[in-house]
Amino acid sequence: MERHFKLLLKSIHSDASTEEVDRYLSMLWDVLYGLRIGVTGFVQDEKGVYLIARDFVLEAVKNFGTVVDDDFDFVKYVNNTKEDHFWLIDYENVKGPTLVRYQR
Secondary structure (H helix, E strand, O other): OOOEEEEEEOOOOOOOOHHHHHHHHHHHHHHHHHOOOOOOEEEEEOOEEEEEEEHHHHHHHHHHEEEEEOOOOHHHHHHHOOOOEEEEEEOOOOOOOEEEEEEO
């Protein structure tokens, strides 16, 4: 099983609105995709926005923020979260990988 990392992004403030986060993550995802850096998704809580990536991706993205959880179970988080929204990358989209915001 591959480990996931939870990286607190330093480029967006913790009280950003959903619209601001959507815009920021869309731009960030475009950059990451252009660099061929595959990430799993993003989550947000009161401390800020986190990038979720597998352990082997960390070296490419470590300058974006600070690792706060180096064994983050993203599947468990998605299945059990009470948070309003999170973002996943749809790698099966026929037009190419796409950032998708999910809401409960």
